[in-house]
Each structure stands twice: as C-alpha cells, then as structure tokens.
Amino acid sequence: MLIEFILLSLFKIFSVIATPDGLLQKGAFTVQQQTSRRTSRWSVPSSIYRTYRKHGLEIPPDVKSAMARQSSTTSSSVTAKSVLDDTEYVIKVKVGEQNLTLNLDTGSADLWVFSTLLPKSLTGKRTAAQIYDPKSSGGKIMSGESWDLSYQDGTGAKGQVYQDKVTIGDHLTVPNQAVEAASWVSEGFASSDDADGLIGLAFSDQNGILPNIQKTWFDNVRGSLAHPSFAAAIKRRQPGSYDFGHIDASKFSGSLAWTPVVRSGYWDFDATDFSFGNTPYKNITRVQASIDTGSGLWYLPRPMAETYWKQIKDAKYSPHEAAWTFPCSSSLPDISMKISGKRLVVPGINMNYQQASVGGNTCIGGLQPDTQSSMTSYIFGDVFIKGMYVVFEHPVGGKPRLGFAQQK
Structure with missing residues (x-):
C-alpha cells in the first residue's frame, strides 16, 4: 500500500516558450519525495545483488550464497519491517494520463514503467491507475525500438517503446519522451509494488533502448530550465525533495x-x-x-x-x-x-x-x-x-x- 503525499510545485514558472518539439514551460520547481510502504520483505543480500547487477559488476559469491539461503528459509533475519525512506525514494510523475510513482535513479538512463502490455499476473497488486496504458493516453509506438533489462539469472524487465508526454512537477512536460513500457517483468519485479517504474537521470549515452538510444527526460528538458540542473536533498527517515532548474x-x-x-x-x-x-x-x-x-x-x-x-x-x-x-x-x-x-x-x-x-x-x-x-x-x-x-x-x-x- 502506498502512502501518498501531494506533489508540490514550490516555484512559479517564469515563462512559456515555443520549441520545435513542443516542450512546455521554462523555469524551476521542486518536487517532494514520497514514502513507499513495502508489502514485500527487504533483504540486504538482494539489495547488494541488484546494485552489482545494475552496474554490470560481478556478483560476489557470498551475496549469491546469502540469497540462496534466505530464499529457502523463513528466518527472521530477512527484514519484514522496512525503514521507509531508507530503502525507497519515489516521486510522482505523470506519464501519459496517469500519475505513477517512480524511483528517481541517477545511476541509470531508462524511463520504464509497468504497462497494460503485461499479463495481469505480472502487475502485482497495482490498480489500473498505477499501470501505464499507452492506448488511452495516445502514446505512439516507436516502431522497431525495444528495450531489455533482463539478466542471466532470469530477473529483469523488457518491452516496447512509446513516445508520450511526461510531466514532473505539474508544470514541465516533454510531449515526446521515450517511455519504455514493460511487456514482461520477472516475478521479483512483479511482487515488489513499492514503485510503478523508474525514471533514470544518468546520461543519455547509457540509455538501453535498441537499436537507437533515446534521450533521458532531463536531457530533453535541461535547455528549458532556468538553470540546467537538478538537485537532491534526501533526508534520513523522512521525505526529501528534488529541485529542478534552481x-x-x-x-x-x-x-x-x-x-x-x-x-x-x-x-x-x-x-x-x-x-x-x-x-x-x-x-x-x-x-x-x-x-x-x-x-x-x-x-x-x-x-x-x-x-x-x-x-x-x-x-x-x-x-x-x-x-x-x-x-x-x-x-x-x-x-x-x-x-x-x-x-x-x-x-x-x-x-x-x-x-x-x-x-x-x-x-x-x-x-x-x-x-x-x-x-x-x-x-x-x-x-x-x-x-x-x-x-x-x-x-x-x-x-x-x-x-x-x-x-x-
């Protein structure tokens, strides 16, 4: 179950500009983080494993062994009580017509979401409002483009690519952002419902869409911000914030x-x-x-x-x-x-x-x-x-x- 906070825009937009791709609004704004109450158990070996896997690093043998032991036991050392903001920092992002809860990730460059392309068995406990629907939003499929973040151990996600409008902060919209709509996710992804996807803000050359990499949301928008930056003010055990353009x-x-x-x-x-x-x-x-x-x-x-x-x-x-x-x-x-x-x-x-x-x-x-x-x-x-x-x-x-x- 998600504890929802209102997404706040604390700074007034300075001006409206016209650009070739229709980018809307120039200025600066702040978004507050939300806490995501976990319904699945968190374990440190799984967290370490995901970090190594995400960065293409060799998984330490002791991490593999610990994961195997914990998956075959109900030991209380597999944490059932999450420290909310210490394990997941999420924000509200409007993708198409839906307000989704996404993990803002400076260590990757993909914007991927759970979508209606998935069978219901792989959408977890998400409601329809938490699942991106490219048909109802008017998303345009990018023919020939695909993405695959699956790994040798059978975990991950993959799917099709759409162009759709993506808004952060209620003001700044990229109308033709590449959105990676999942058509398959592994069971581990499906059972973890603390976020509806991820918005990556590393550099666009790390984007995983093939055969043509696409720009991140930040790369699409930075020329239209009052200042070409975003800033993280993350706090311990309480929601923090992100400042865009100032x-x-x-x-x-x-x-x-x-x-x-x-x-x-x-x-x-x-x-x-x-x-x-x-x-x-x-x-x-x-x-x-x-x-x-x-x-x-x-x-x-x-x-x-x-x-x-x-x-x-x-x-x-x-x-x-x-x-x-x-x-x-x-x-x-x-x-x-x-x-x-x-x-x-x-x-x-x-x-x-x-x-x-x-x-x-x-x-x-x-x-x-x-x-x-x-x-x-x-x-x-x-x-x-x-x-x-x-x-x-x-x-x-x-x-x-x-x-x-x-x-x-």
Whole structure:
C-alpha cells in the first residue's frame, strides 16, 4: 500500500516558450519525495545483488550464497519491517494520463514503467491507475525500438517503446519522451509494488533502448530550465525533495564544492582524504565515486569499510546477510572526506541502516565493502547522500559537474 503525499510545485514558472518539439514551460520547481510502504520483505543480500547487477559488476559469491539461503528459509533475519525512506525514494510523475510513482535513479538512463502490455499476473497488486496504458493516453509506438533489462539469472524487465508526454512537477512536460513500457517483468519485479517504474537521470549515452538510444527526460528538458540542473536533498527517515532548474541555498550551509564529472555516462567524481571519526584513513587517498540515488547503500573499497567497522565493538561481517552488522545501540563515528578541497561529513547515524530483524538488537550497516573488488567507481548511494545537498549540473553544450554542501 502506498502512502501518498501531494506533489508540490514550490516555484512559479517564469515563462512559456515555443520549441520545435513542443516542450512546455521554462523555469524551476521542486518536487517532494514520497514514502513507499513495502508489502514485500527487504533483504540486504538482494539489495547488494541488484546494485552489482545494475552496474554490470560481478556478483560476489557470498551475496549469491546469502540469497540462496534466505530464499529457502523463513528466518527472521530477512527484514519484514522496512525503514521507509531508507530503502525507497519515489516521486510522482505523470506519464501519459496517469500519475505513477517512480524511483528517481541517477545511476541509470531508462524511463520504464509497468504497462497494460503485461499479463495481469505480472502487475502485482497495482490498480489500473498505477499501470501505464499507452492506448488511452495516445502514446505512439516507436516502431522497431525495444528495450531489455533482463539478466542471466532470469530477473529483469523488457518491452516496447512509446513516445508520450511526461510531466514532473505539474508544470514541465516533454510531449515526446521515450517511455519504455514493460511487456514482461520477472516475478521479483512483479511482487515488489513499492514503485510503478523508474525514471533514470544518468546520461543519455547509457540509455538501453535498441537499436537507437533515446534521450533521458532531463536531457530533453535541461535547455528549458532556468538553470540546467537538478538537485537532491534526501533526508534520513523522512521525505526529501528534488529541485529542478534552481539551486535552493536555504537548504544547505556555506558554499557548494564544485567538482567535475570524471567518467562519461555517469555522475562520477573524486573524493579524497577520508577520516573515520577523528582518525584519518591514509592507506587509500583517493576514491572514484558514482552518485546513485537508485541504490540505498554506500560502498567503499573493502579495506576502508573493514577499518571503519572494526572500530565498532561487536560489529562483524555476517555471511548470512553478506554484510557488516553491529549492535543497534552502538554509537557510530562520522565519515568525512574532501571534495575539491572542501571537507564534508556524512553523519555516523546514517551508517545505521535498519534492523536485521523486527525487534532485534542487530542492525545492518549502511556502509558496505566491495567484497569482489570489481568496482572501478564506488557506488555512493542514499546512505551517503542523506545529509548532503547534491547538485547535478549539465549546461547545454557544456561540461557536467557536481556540487556538494551540507544540508541544513
């Protein structure tokens, strides 16, 4: 069941413009996140597995083993109680004529949705209003185009591509956005009804439509924003917000630390000079990181993550969870780093992700190691972003960059 919040537009649109493709409205606006109450159980091995799979990385053997064990048992360590905003950040997006709940994902470049092309058995508990209907909305099929996000393990989604109007913030509409309508999803996707799809805001060259990749919603709209950017103000255990077309200085302290994007296709940057609490970590001086709002956890090189957790009494790596766990009553140290010379802090409380079991005394760490050492860019998910104000800027014809500051 979804707890619905009203999608708010907090900034008045500045002007209406005419463009060749009919793009409507120029300006700036803010959308509030919604919490999505899960009806299916969440497990950390599955979360880690999805992150590795999404980024084309080799799945660690201990993650595979943990998933196999948990799928064959009703152990209470498979979390039934979700910490709402720590596992799913969603927004309302109007696709065609329907208001859908989508996961905004800076780690991918596809806009895909559950659709009426699916058999009813694969739509889960969604109502008709939560399933995109290209016929009723007037969507135009893009002949010869398709998409396939399925994987060797039999999970994923695939389908047809339509052009349809897509609106975020009640004001800014792309009338001919490529919408990937699912005609098949795996059982795991079907049973997870916390979102009706995904809107990817990585770079368009990572789009998965074949044979012709299509532009993301942000790439279609950024030239018509008052400022060619969007910003994430994600919070811990409460809805955050996204700012499109403007930087809201009331949401952060001091000035933004601007840093160039260092990898084509993704919002990657360099972080240096890490400290755990008051103790500098000197063995690794630079980490290439990828900001990914579609991943819940924060990943660092194995030696770094292990050094952090070994500071915590009774913290241990759990093969059952394929993750570091710790006593929930622990006081966790902050993690700080420099970005373009400015020191920024991730509060230690963020590393307390959620309980390993309902009512239990063991908690899952929000920081986890790349146990396979397969990440060239380490995934900085929502655990890292919470408490930060992060600006994703990409001028038309210019170079992209990221801006970071502490949230107020």
